[in-house]
Structures are given as C-alpha cells and as structure tokens.
Amino acid sequence: MSDLFDDPREGENAPEFSVSELSGAIKKMIEGEFSHVRIKGEIGRVSFPRSGHVYLDLKDDRSVIAAVMWKGVAARVQTRPEEGLEVVATGRLTTFPGQSKYQLVIEDLKPAGMGALMAMLEKRKAMLQAEGLFDPARKKPIPYLPGIIGVVTSPSGAVIRDILHRLRDRFPRKVLIWPVAVQGERCAPEVANAIRGFNALTPGGALPRPDLLIVARGGGSVEDLWGFNEEVVARAAAASDIPLISAVGHETDTTLIDYVSDQRAPTPTAAAELAVPVRMDLMAWVDQQNARLSTALSQGISQRGQRLRDLSRALPRAEALLDGPRQRLDTWGDKLPRALTKTVQQHQIRLSEAAGALRPASLSQRIEGDRRQLAPYAARMTNALGREVRQNRETLDRLSKRLSDAGQRQVEGWHTRLDGLERLRQTLGYEATLERGYAVVRGDGDVVTTLAAAASAAHLEIQFADGRLAVGAGGNGEGGAGPVSADTTTQPVAKSAPKSKPKASSKSTPPEQGKLF
Structure with a gap:
C-alpha cells in the first residue's frame, strides 16, 4: 500500500484536491453566499438561441458578469433584454465547472429606473420608425360614418x-367591446390579441366585423401606460386592416401605439368625437344642401327659359322659312310633265332600235345553234344523273335499314322499360296491398284514419280489392247498400295480365291512396 502513495515532503502537509472536488467546493460556497442577489448594470451581448433560453452579459465601466435566463423565466418577464438597456437583475450566482466560469441565473429583470425605460422606449421607437411603421402614407383613412x-x-x-355617452350624443352606432386589462403584465398580450381578434371577424357574420377600432385607456403614470409601449401592441396596431384610433392617456401622454395608429385622439372622449359626426349638424347640412339644390334647379330652369325666349325672337318667321322650298316645289311641278313625256319618247326610240335586230329568222337560227351545242351535254347529263341516282338509292337503302333496326331496338327497349315500370307500379300501388286483406275507409269522400273521424262522417265507404262497399253514418250499416257496382262508382282494381306491349291502363285512379289498415 505504501507504494501507491507518495510520501509527503517535509514541510508540505497541505491536503490535495482533485479538480472536480475544488470546483464543487467553489460552487457550494458561491451558491451558499450569493443565493439571492440583485445586480444593477447595463446589458451587453444578448443571445437568443432556438432553445428559448436567453444568454446575456451584465456590465459596468469596469467588469462584466455572464448571465442566463431560462426559457420559462424569459417568457414570463415583461422586459425584453436589449443591448444597452440598464436593468436590475434578480437571481442567484452559480458556477459552470466545465469552463471555470461563474454566472448569474436571472429570475426577474426590470429596467433600472425611469431613465432606462425612456432609453428603451426611444430605442423601440427608432426601430419601428426605421421599418416605416410611422409613415403617414401607410395610414388608412377613418370612415366618415362607421356602422x-x-x-x-x-x-x-x-x-x-x-x-358610449359621446357616441349616443353625437350619432348612435353599434359598439362591440373587447374587454382587456389596461395595465400590468396581461395588458400588452390582451390588447394585441383583441386587435387581431377584431380583424379576424367575418364581415356580415353572426358577430360582424367592425368598421373602426378604438383602443382607449385613461391617464396614468409611465409605468401604468407601459403596456401600450410594448412592441407586440405596436405591431398588432400597424398590421390591423381595420382603421384604428388610439386614445391612451391624456393629451400629454404619448405611447408607441399613438405613432402606428391611423389616428391619435388626445382623450377617449375625443376618440368618440373623431369616430362619428354630429347627427344634427349632418341633418342641417343635408337640409342646407337640399335648399341649395332646389334654388339652383329653379334658377337653372328660369335662365334656360329666358334663353329659349331670346333665341326664339332671333329666328325668322315660319312662313319666311317655307317660301323658298314652296317656290322650288312649284317649279319642279311645272317641269315634271315635260320631263316624263321626253323620257317616254327616249325609251320608245331605244325599244324600236332593239326590236329591229330581233327578227324571227335570226332567233330561230340562234336557237338551232344552241340546240346543237347542248345535244352532247344532254347525253352525258343523263348518264351522270343515272349513276348519282343509283348511288344515292343504295346509300338511302343502307341508311333506311340501319334506321329501321335502331328504331326497332329502341322501341323494344321502351317496351321492356314500360313493362318493368308497370310491374313496379302494380307492386307499389295500394291496390296490391288490398289484395292481401287490407281495406281503405273513406268518409264523405276523404280517407278516414281515426275512429272519431269515422264516427263523425255522414257516409262511409270501404274499398276492398274487388270493389267498394257503402255503409251508413258512424259505420253502423244503417241506410247502407251492398257492394258498389263497377259502373256506378270507381272501378275495382283489376289484376294486370301479361302483355307484349304496354297499353294505357283502363283503371280509374282514386283521388288519393290514403293510409292502409
């Protein structure tokens, strides 16, 4: 065992740690000492990867601390991290042993005071303006009288x-209200969803699409109105196809939605005044225009009448206008008999000259020459006509045979179809049901389906398969007769016999089939 460990050198009795042990100890110490901290600084580098987490740097004039905001926190915080924004970050410090780094895990992020909010607002304003969302050319006109x-x-x-009070005073209109929170965390997403929701409605649907939108809120501090400075609200207002009036705060309050809206109103009451005209003023203007139109029409008719009278005085008399044409007519009337006589004489001369050349001998000679020229053509014409007649006769015979065969097939098909329809009619008719033991009861000519109707009828008639039987009132048989003969009432149903060709049915159809018992 002694070979596995190096003997400690003299004077060096400090313990040895592995890299992981030292990193873990540092991590525990930092997380224990700085488990909850608030750091004020300026956001430097910001990264938004596809994972949804946010990586950023917090810096001041001398140091930089790396920070991370997990996906759930990033979706919850109101302040979107932007480079150059001064913020106060709340979270805990931890280490990242893989790179010997420490970082701040952010749990909350807020702008550092009013100056930071204004700086962020100016930055957003400049960005949206650079995209052209403030351009007056893209703003839509407000409808004069929205429905x-x-x-x-x-x-x-x-x-x-x-x-609502101002609209009712000026010009009552239908109003659809989309309730939203006008401050706090839910303000921006609810206002943006409301604008998009109104635009998604179908014109003329069960819930009709508005002709004009008003986004309104009373006055308040910058923090109270901050929801209307969010980028999501400004972009929703800019993308609205419906004209939009913004009325957020009082006259001195300005938010981003005021710049992208089609019209800004200083107060909500002023927005209602911009939305509709004054009904009484409009009616007075219509009356005034009507009076002007009547006056102009009367003056126009009077001026044109005077002009017509002036022009009529300048025209010559009708007799003077007709003197010249009347004189020319008289002159032409005097010349007409002589002209007719001269024309007849000229035609007689031309006729005499033409008649001199038409002698009988010359005509006979000409006819004989034409006959000799036509003789060869006559024989050729006879042969050609014979051949054409024979060919046409053969074609006609073939066509006649084909037409006869096709007609015969079609007639046979019709016969087959009519036989099938006749069998189907007999099968579906109520007379076939009568042959199975059922009967139809009629009271006073109408089909009886209840006992009360039968009791109240004056005359009853029962139809069987082979005829009809008349009975007395109420079905007691008094005053009734036997079976009704076929020649006094409706013919009894006759069974159809097999036929080669369909014929018109001789059975009389009852007024209605009624219900079967």
Missing part, C-alpha cells in the same frame, strides 16, 4: 362610459 365600432378597453372603467 359598427369596436372598442378595446377595460369594461369596468369610466373610459367606456365616456365613449
């Missing part, structure tokens, strides 16, 4: 009462 107004605010505060 439905969506309000994102607390349902229990005075803000919603002020908005």
